[in-house]
Amino acid sequence: MGKKDTSQKSYRELQSLTAYRRLMKTYYLIAKYPKWFGKKVAWITSGGPVEPLYAMGVLPFYPENYGAMCGASRMSVSLCEVAESQGYSRDLCSYARCDIGSSLGGRGPLGVLPKPDFLVCGNNICGTVIKWYEIQARAFQVPLFFLDTPFVYNELEDHTLTYVQNQMKEYISFLERITKRPFSEKRFLKASARSLEAVSLWKEILELSRNRPAPFAAFDAFIHMAPIVTLRGSRWAVWYYRKLKKELEDRVKRGEGAFAREEIRLIWDNIPIWYDIRNLSKILFKYGAVLVADTYTSAWTLRSLDLGKPLESLSRSYATVHLNLGLEHKVAKMVDLMQQYQADGFIMHSNRSCKTYSLNQYDLKKRVSELTGKPGLIIEADHTDSRSYAPIQVEKQIWTFVELTKKR
């Protein structure tokens, strides 16, 4: 039984996928039956500080990641409809509608989810999560901790950092009350070190696609990002990303790309269209285009953690994630990605569900094109709710855009 020969196919599947699936299956098994493993479960936002949870032996579960799963498994529309039947507007974030619908209806890709022991909400990704988590706190009648990270337009000011850091201390006290055990500095340092290593590995993995051809397309990153979101702070994320990185480095040595044909290199902005990843990937490949990087997966390359001052360092990192920074930062990031990855253009997903990510895109597009001389395309969709997506129209837009880009 040898390894799969992927060298001749149009898309080269990663060998690590098998290990990835095993890892995530194990994670979801523990998340579904935490009591079997003696675990308390906290539902936490994707930008929430997970390291203290691991320090306290609590398993984090991510409703947004679950929403992505609902989208990818095409269950999201029916789950959203359950939420809508209870009065939740269709204009609300579809991740939230999926999660609320799943809780109300007792359905979803994992079936009935166990009630969380408590909730942790950080608004560094958006303000929607405040309301979403308030709803779930009322529904489940469980404690809610809210970490407020004020938006950073220009620079992170001292009083803002102090505010976030003081709340992190408050968070630790909250965890001690809930878990009825003292906070372990030693375990916290260990979890922080693992987090640092995992995000460093993830960053290095993404940067490998600066090579031509890109060994790891953005569509691969959308799948393989799950451990950095759900298992950041655990040894499993470190283990998996070491393995994945090795495979990708081997691809670079052999000059193998994720796709056999790479005529146009593009950057993606915004959350993926979870229910159409495979199809979009095929469409782009058909026209010789490859997404080599994106702003979403690279959001989990947190700035360097100083293990000498982990609390301050984590506070700084969580307060300055991509979505909590002003437009000039977003422009700089996109321009940097375009340059570092030698991109020929970019595609922006104007995401109906994510106003935070999408509001400034028209200005962002104009500025990035001005600064890089490269064209951009905006397509309209929703990250989880396929009712807000017109795939034929989007394909036509992509075809036109790619052809124009090739001619430049």
Add this chain to the structure above:
Amino acid sequence: MKGLADIWALKGRLSFQFNLMVPARLDSPLARDYFKTELEHLKETLENKLGIISRESLQEAILLFNRIREQLSNLYSRMCLDPSRLSGKALAQIVRAGYQMDREHYVNLLTRLLEVWPDRLEEKPLKVPIFLSGNVVHSADWFSLIEEAGARIVHDDLCSGGRTLRLTVQEHGDPLEALIDRYFNTFFCPTKHQGIYAHQEILFKEVQESGAKGVIFLLYKYCEPYYFDYPDLKRFLEAKGYPTLLLEIEDPSQSREQVKIRLQAFVEMLT
């Protein structure tokens, strides 16, 4: 709003812009300390542009705005007693004028209006009393529509209406501290977190005090925080015996007549 602030800054059309970051958590002393620094920065920035803001001038401004709120509160009370004197549309226009007029002139006009309006009941109002809950209402015509359907608006908690009454500032002590305190002492916006039941509690209290028989949620697209709160608010109020109606609206409205029919049916149900 934070995204809009970025766009304004990018366009560079405003000669001066300060982004005041009100904390999203208003249930913590940590947030208070943070907000105090933000307000101090705002004061300093304004002083660099416009001159010193003395404690006395701040105190005077607080007194003026409190007086405006007091007079508006009196106006709402008179509307409850005798709705025939002023339509809901006119009240909405009066409240909106307060955002644009010279404030001294505005409070004088309010005072004069109240002086000619007796504060006793002339005759029992016939229309069904309802409480209007929602966000910013751009067009005062919606109030006319509600009244044409047979209802009278006895109170509201609209951002562009009665919600300002929750923001009265303490008049003694340090004025800057008083300005900070008022954000923490009352629930004023669903974008802020003050406990998971804060919105329900204050809305129920105001509905009870208003004497309303039912609640109309008048929600402009797209105030996400309010739309998130709406289902639990509805269930809570209905469990307390207050029928509710949701009107999702936008301007210009394409479905005015449909809304009117729904309003008429709701009012009939309450009669």
